[in-house]
Structures are given as structure tokens and as C-alpha cells.
Amino acid sequence: MAAADDGYPEDAFPPGGELTYLYPNDQLPATLWYHDHALGITRLNVIMGLAGFYLIGDDTETALGLPAGANDIGLAIQDRTFNADGSFSYPAMWMEHFFGNTILVNGRVWPYLNVNRGKYRFRMLNGSTSRTYTLSLSNGAAFHQIGSDGGLLAAPLAMTQLTIAPAERADVVIDFESYAPGTQIVLTNSAPAPFPGSPGAGVVPNVMKFIVGASTGHIAPLPPTLRSPVALQESESVLERPFELRKLPEACSGTAWFINGMHWDDITEFPVLGTTEVWSFINRSGMMHPMHMHLVMFQILDRQAFVMQGETVVPTGPILPPDPNEAGWKDTVRCNPFEITRVIARFTDFTGLFAYHCHILEHEDHEMMRQFRAVCRKGDTNQDTRVDAADIPLFVDTLLTSGSPGTAAFCATDMDDDAILESDQDVAAFVDCLVNAACP
Numbered sequence: 001m002a003a004a005d006d007g008y009p010e011d012a013f014p015p016g017g018e019l020t021y022l023y024p025n026d027q028l029p030a031t032l033w034y035h036d037h038a039l040g041i042t043r044l045n046v047i048m049g050l051a052g053f054y055l056i057g058d059d060t061e062t063a064l065g066l067p068a069g070a071n072d073i074g075l076a077i078q079d080r081t082f083n084a085d086g087s088f089s090y091p092a093m094w095m096e097h098f099f100g101n102t103i104l105v106n107g108r109v110w111p112y113l114n115v116n117r118g119k120y121r122f123r124m125l126n127g128s129t130s131r132t133y134t135l136s137l138s139n140g141a142a143f144h145q146i147g148s149d150g151g152l153l154a155a156p157l158a159m160t161q162l163t164i165a166p167a168e169r170a171d172v173v174i175d176f177e178s179y180a181p182g183t184q185i186v187l188t189n190s191a192p193a194p195f196p197g198s199p200g201a202g203v204v205p206n207v208m209k210f211i212v213g214a215s216t217g218h219i220a221p222l223p224p225t226l227r228s229p230v231a232l233q234e235s236e237s238v239l240e241r242p243f244e245l246r247k248l249p250e251a252c253s254g255t256a257w258f259i260n261g262m263h264w265d266d267i268t269e270f271p272v273l274g275t276t277e278v279w280s281f282i283n284r285s286g287m288m289h290p291m292h293m294h295l296v297m298f299q300i301l302d303r304q305a306f307v308m309q310g311e312t313v314v315p316t317g318p319i320l321p322p323d324p325n326e327a328g329w330k331d332t333v334r335c336n337p338f339e340i341t342r343v344i345a346r347f348t349d350f351t352g353l354f355a356y357h358c359h360i361l362e363h364e365d366h367e368m369m370r371q372f373r374a375v376c377r378k379g380d381t382n383q384d385t386r387v388d389a390a391d392i393p394l395f396v397d398t399l400l401t402s403g404s405p406g407t408a409a410f411c412a413t414d415m416d417d418d419a420i421l422e423s424d425q426d427v428a429a430f431v432d433c434l435v436n437a438a439c440p
């Protein structure tokens with residue numbers, strides 16, 4: 001979506017005010033979610049409850065015959081600690097993470113779900129501020145993951161354990177057909193907090209319970225294939241940007257989490273629309289950071305362990321591919337301690353300022369969130385990184401329709417970058433660019 005519709009962290013409006021956001025929804029079907037994103041206080045607003053699902057579907061996905069309707073259920077998993085009066089308990093001062101002692105699913109503490117004997121599609125979201133979950137079924141049964149952050153995987157993936165970091169989503173199919181009525185199965189968690197931490201430390205094991213009923217539900221088999229994303233090629237990348245994730249001294253609180261040691265207002269990334277980049281997250285800390293980018297969905301290229309020799313990052317381990325359930329489109333990636341995690345993204349569609357940050361909200365709020373400015377190549381209305389005759393139709397169309405500020409086409413047509421589309425200056429500059437290669 002356009003930067004103006006992205007919930008920019010410095011946007012604010014007073015009580016009683018309103019803003020209309022436009023979501024084009026012209027993206028692949030996916031289990032998306034929304035939450036408050038206010039600069040410095042996102043953790044507080046999300047803890048207070050402002051978060052929800054935003055699901056996009058399409059006919060292709062519907063035609064797959066996946067569990068639907070009452071058998072397609074979002075599970076937003078969060079942790080909280082309660083005061084004796086039932087109110088939320090959360091530290092008044094900033095702390096580098098928060099782990100509640102109680103698990104909520106869709107706002108209910110340790111809920112149960114009556115299920116019929118058949119398959120369910122559960123759109124699992126880790127909506128917690130800091131806690132990572134490693135989920136499994138108490139009877140050890142396998143389930144299938146069919147999708148992740150950016151939509152369906154290529155094929156259903158059988159697994160008995162699923163790790164999901166803050167902001168990650170996993171579309172999972174659990175099959176209750178073979179169970180006798182009355183069977184109870186608990187969705188359990190075994191992930192330490194902080195993560196990866198040490199085994200057993202900080203674990204809250206119970207998440208929710210399924211109680212199998214007598215009626216038969218969705219028993220159609222899962223389709224063998226789902227949808228294959230086109231893999232972005234590293235050879236298409238125009239540059240690789242390193243981002244060091246580490247804790248550094250900070251005057252106010254003693255320490256804070258940083259990306260390349262810089263702050264929100266330090267803008268040093270200007271990706272050009274139409275180009276592909278590799279972003280390399282170098283985690284110089286003992287805890288996992290789930291890194292999230294706005295504007296784009298990315299694909300995970302690889303992970304590699306490293307050691308520090310002085311201030312130099314020295315890769316040591318083998319270059320490992322993403323986990324099988326990370327093979328699709330992602331918007332959040334687990335960056336493990338002392339590993340380089342590389343993702344690849346193609347920047348398209350919208351110009352302006354977009355956030356990227358650790359999705360541990362306590363980190364995001366202090367200071368692990370920065371922003372990049374997506375820019376266009378003037379004249380390149382079709383975002384193929386060159387100005388040629390193929391750009392003429394969209395140039396003319398944008399000029400005639402006045403375009404929409406914040407879009408790639410508007411930016412590319414606004415040759416003199418004065419935020420106004422003029423039939424004289426911009427046309428002359430476009431022709432000059434096209435014919436004489438005199439591009440701004």
C-alpha cells in the first residue's frame with residue numbers, strides 16, 4: 001500500500017479525528033494482520049489490544065478446496081500477565097522484552113474449541129510482543145503447514161513442530177477425523193523465553209485445547225500442490241545491504257537495541273522501484289530478532305553462522321537454505337543469534353518512507369526500528385529500471401489522469417519532482433530522457 005496508507009509511525013490524529021486508509025488488496029492471498037504502529041509506544045498499544053486479522057483470498061485459492069467457512073479459523077496467539085483485578089500487568093518502564101505468564105488465543109485465556117471430525121485450517125498468528133512459540137499437539141500428531149506470512153506454500157508440509165516468532169503467520173491444517181468423539185488434544189508450546197535461550201527456560205506450555213465432537217466435518221484430502229511463488233534470483237540483485245543487529249549503550253536507559261547503530265531519523269537506504277536488493281541481517285546478539293520489512297514481501301535466501309574477530313564479521317558455518325516452511329513469501333524472518341540471515345526483495349509500486357524493524361515490539365520501540373525511502377527512476381513508469389518506449393503509455397495515462405501521489409507511476413511521470421504533473425515541463429523532460437538519454 002502507499003506510504004500514506006501504511007500507518008506511518010509518526011502519523012497521529014486527535015481523539016475524534018479520523019483518517020481513511022486505502023488498501024488496494026492487489027497482492028497474493030495471505031493471512032495478514034494489523035496493529036497499532038505509533039513511534040515508541042507500539043508495545044503499549046498492542047498490549048492494550050489493538051490487533052486483528054486481515055485476510056486476502058482469491059478464486060484460485062478457493063478452488064483448492066481447503067477447509068473453509070466454519071472450518072477456517074484465525075488463531076491470534078498472545079501472552080499477557082494479569083493483575084488480581086483482571087487488568088493487564090505490564091512494566092511501566094521500558095524493558096527489553098516482556099513475557100506474560102498466561103497465553104491468550106483471540107483474546108481468551110487458554111480457550112478450548114469444539115471441533116468436528118475432519119480438517120480445519122488454522123491461520124496462526126504470533127501476536128505477542130516478545131514471545132516466540134514452538135507449537136505441537138499434545139498427542140504428537142503431525143499437522144500440515146500450507147502457508148506462511150505471504151500466502152500459500154508450494155505444497156502442504158507435514159510437520160510435528162512449528163516455531164513462530166512475533167508477527168510470523170502460519171496457515172496450518174489439523175485433521176481430527178481419526179479421533180474418537182470426546183478426545184482432547186492440547187496445542188502446546190515449548191519455546192524458551194527469551195528465544196532461543198536455554199531449553200525449558202521461561203516456557204508457558206499450554207496454548208489452547210481442541211475437543212473432538214461426534215459429527216463429521218471437512219474430510220476432503222488436502223490438494224498435493226498449492227501455489228508456487230516465483231523465486232527471486234540473487235543475480236537480479238543490484239546491491240546487498242548489511243544490517244548489524246546489536247545492543248549498544250544508550251544515554252537514557254543504559255542500553256538499547258540498534259540496527260547499524262543508527263536511529264529512526266537516520267535514513268540511509270533508498271531502494272529504487274523496479275530493482276531487487278538483498279538485505280543481510282547480521283545478528284550480533286544472543287537472542288533471535290524477527291526482522292520485518294514494510295512495503296515488500298521478501299524471500300529468504302540463506303543463513304550462515306559467523307564469529308567476530310575484533311570488529312570484523314567472519315562467516316564460519318555452512319550456508320544453509322531456509323527451512324522448508326519458510327520457502328514462500330515472507331515479511332518477517334527469524335534472525336538467529338550470531339547468524340547472517342539474508343533475504344531478497346523487489347521494491348515496487350509505491351514511493352516514500354517505510355519502516356523496517358525488529359518485531360519484538362519492546363525492541364522496535366527502543367530503537368530497533370528504522371526507515372527506508374523508496375524512490376523511483378524518473379521516466380521509468382513501468383518499473384523495469386530503464387526508460388524506453390514501453391514507458392510511454394503509462395506516462396501518458398498518468399499525465400491525463402493526474403495519477404496518484406505516492407505511486408511509482410506518479411513519481412516516474414513527475415520528471416522535475418515538484419509533485420505536480422505538468423503537460424509542458426514533465427513531457428519535455430520525459431522526451432529528453434527518452435530520446436537524448438538526458439534523464440534526471
Ligand SMILES: [Cu+2]
Nearest residue numbers: 289358360363
Ligand atoms: Cu529484536
